[in-house]
Amino acid sequence: MPSAKFCDGLHRRDLLRIGGAGLFGLPLSLSSILRGTSHGKESANESVRKPESDVSVILLFLKGGLSTIDTFDLKPNAPAEFRGEFNSIDTNVPGIRIGEHLPLIAQQMDKFSLIRSFTHRNSDHGPADHYMITGYHPAAGFNPNLKPNNQRPAHGSIISHKLGPRGSVPPYVCLPRVHSSAGSAYLGSSAAPFVVEADPNDPNFAVPDLAPPFEVESSRLNSRKDLLSRVDKYQRGGELQANRAAGAVSTFQRKAFELMTSSATKAAFDIHQEPDKLRDEYGRNSLGQSVLMARRLVEAGVRCVMIDHTNWDTHYGNFASLKNDLLPLLDSGLSTLFRDLSDRGRLGSTMVVVTGEFGRTPRINKDAGRDHWGPGFTVLVGGGGVRGGLVVGKSDARAEKPDGPSHGPEDLAATIYHLLGMNPKEEFYTPEGRPVPIVNGGHVISELL
């Protein structure tokens, strides 16, 4: 290691170069250097980095695990104990058929593609979630009950760390709650998600405490802020770098000010500005309104929105819950999102990923349910440069595992980063100085591009 490097892997001259960088989670923000969180190896050769892409990503996470044999990869010819109760229907792309309970999505098939050869090795909630949300299978000692439980940063944290904010909105937002694996791990608090602990479907939806009290108008807020920086004696000392929690508060405070003073943020979170008719079409439920909120946030400059939607763990009565409760939400929310993005000319700059932590056992269990199944499932991707109307790969006759070449969480991660203009092969340094590649050896799924 060159002698001019800090113990955290940064060249001293980089410190000079970041002088003018903004404070809000930029990869080379002063805060992240001072706080010793982590820094890209890329800092040394930043000049060769690709120009920033303007693609954002909406990750709709169906927690519990979507049954893809009942939705996006039906097997009408499989034995009855596999194929289930649902029939397939035509889509607006000749030759591609999907499940009958997704009729609206079927009419948007030209705007997205299906990876039917997806596979990974974990069929347990917790580790599988971590695997899908970070691209890294957790190592020994993983405790899924921690909040956050990240051994590795979530995709959103990596995007946030690498690309920084676009405008005054946060780069990475979680809705309507934060998933346990959506944290920033060694990338530290500057890459942590902004969590909206509120349901956009709530009639009084607002981000709690986002606005200053009525009496504190903007000039007063500015003088308060200025005074705060003069009375904060730790702002320039080494204490905040050496104490993680205190450093985090300091970082969060800078983020908070950015958010509070940004009219773009205020407007983005004001879902009430949307026409009632469109809100109805998205569906007046948590999934539908969260997806709509995600579209607003992406338009305002957010780079990654992760929606945590739960209850897809259909061990019992899989068919009834899918048909009556779950699929109608997905059908209206997702189909309207694709149509709306396309109407607004934003499909090309907005990547949409829909997946659970795994699929479900093709063999139906004794409770008319399906259990956890990592070995083979379908992931839906569209927009942001992904070609529409494609099926990538295929599963075997019973949808148990890929038939032929397969793709896993590492490949999905590499594809997302690639489309967002990042190099999946780059490395980060952990606070201890260990280099970690942002993707654990995956390949961009080139058929999609």
Add this chain to the structure above:
Amino acid sequence: MQNLRMELILALFGLWLLPATSPAVEPPPRRFNFENDIVPILNRYGCNASGCHGKAEGQNGFKLSVFGFDPATDYAALTQESRGRRIVPVVPEQSLLLSKASGKVPHGGGIRLARNSDDYRTLHEWIVAGLPFGSANDPRVVSIEVTPREQQLAMRGRQPLRVTGTFSDGRKEDVTRHARFQSNNEGLGNVDEAGVVTAGESPGEVAIMATYMGAVDVFRALIPRPEKIEPYPSLPEQNFIDPLVWAKLRKLNIAPSELATDAEFLRRVFLDVIGTLPTADEARAFLNDKRPDRKPRLVDDLLQRPEFADFWALKWADVLRVDRQALGHKRAYAYHRWIRDSLAANKPYDQFCRELLTASGPASEVPATAFFKAVNQPGQMAATLSQVLLGVRIECAQCHHHPFDRWSQTDYFGMQAYFTQVQIKQSPRGEVLLASSDAATTHPRTGERVYAFPLGDEPAKANVTGDRRQQLAAWWTSPDNPWFAKNFVNRMWASFAGRGLVEPVDDMRMTNPPSNAELLDALARHFVTTKYDVRELIRTITASRVYQLSATPNETNARDERNFSRALFKTLGAEVALDAVCQTTGVPEKFAGVPTGSRAIQLWDSQVDHAFLKLFGRPTRVTACECERSVEPSVAQVLHVLNSPEIHEKLTHEAGRVAKLSGSVSDDAALTDELYLTAFSRFPTDTERLAVTDYLKSVSNNRRRAVEDILWSLMNTPEFLFNH
């Protein structure tokens, strides 16, 4: 490969032919023992882990005992269930055990076992050998030893480990390649599957645990800073704590920070001892005190204050489960009161624990019986009390051998047997706790009777007569108990120093060694010698120079978080933070169901609905774990202090501090001093005083608004929001 094919052919011919047709030059066929040879493989590849087939309900119909604690059942699951498809003796490759694990057939757990690995071969040979279970007389592993045990490593240095197993017949064998390894801090040091340790790039100490067949051992590596400090400064020693910490720091090439200022000590000791900020007057009095013994005097004063009992009762109420929902209003209140009164009276800690452990009689007269109502299963009583009073976690051993410790199911049920007598019955005088029956405990697997015996002891042959808990209480609180005093001093140390000597504080085991074992021993000895005097322990800790160090790092200790070379920032905790806000603004909070003027640290009920307390991580008291109290900061917390209507209301309140001071103190400098003493417990520096008086001048048309702004600014600094 040649070998494999040969075995396949042999297998097809039939197993009985095997010994006769083995070539004479080959070593005699291996004598397999299922538990010694096969279970470790299921362990090593995680087949029987709690996330896979070790789950209570198994995985896809195949269930193994978690971590292999029950070899007989696992043997049956493998060889008899599923119509014999898991093992096919005539064509071993078609055994699901091999074909699934190696990925030939789709497997929810993915590919676990390479087909050319030694372990694959072992499984294969075992199948070919006719699935021997082995005999009860086969030697078993009694212990393992890792060599080396300790080693100083340079940054990025490597050290291969060797694990030697000792068997019951006295034989020793290298079991390195079957052992599992795990680092307690991957940043400081990593270990690979083969047991090669690689140090990271930070100074510190890392422990690597090796496990094999329920036996555990630990390797410890010390990784010093590469730059030596020469000459190492000579450091003052204020009591026995200091030399023990200095010795460790010297080994790591780390120098401690300077001594904290009086003002820093003042604020820290108030928050640590009574969970309350000093008022401006209290701060002024101490800062003007020039007596040499002003620090111990201050600590003595604090120990006598009512907030001392409030604050520590709050901490105990978390882990001793003062839970209104489980206990009802009246009993929860009385139980909390008993804890608080015990602290106020400085009841010796051993006596407090004995009273808790043996509580019996009418609930109305013996409030501590509430514990046995809040935690109402004998096994949970044993596990909760072990975790809280000894720092020993035995819960895992209810179902299986503890994966990282020595506890077996027998140990768990031996402890459980102390509590099976406990019954809460209705009587004309209300609820009564009785513990006199001869309730029996049986081992869930063997069906044998288990008698009450304490952790670490040999299984007993009979139960003691009377209330068995008396025996347990006597042993737990005896000076010879290896955990009792250590657990308490470790929790106290963690509370004052910001980090336990053992961390997490309630997880004491050989595989989780203390960061400074000598200091832990010395503190425990001191606590026993002073007859479990809690206040004396607090005096001792706060009198050490280690406790009195500044939080400002120097260039050698900025990255040290584990060796107490500087004061660590501590989060205030929900209740303390809220009280600090209320005291600083001069506007108390009103809580439902308690007298007006009550502070948050006095709340006995952790369910009182309160947005601030929830947001700042108050626990709900459903577990025995201190970790239930969240200490992770969040953007939402920060936004709340910046913007919430609740805090704004306190700043602008007609009867609040801002209204009072802005009306009564006309001198800007004096006003500034008062605000600094209130929020930070110190005087401002000249620069700070100038910044604030300038602000007052600049908003001269509305002094009250200006003071609101100033106090708002002070309250939003890390200096206010943390204990440092």
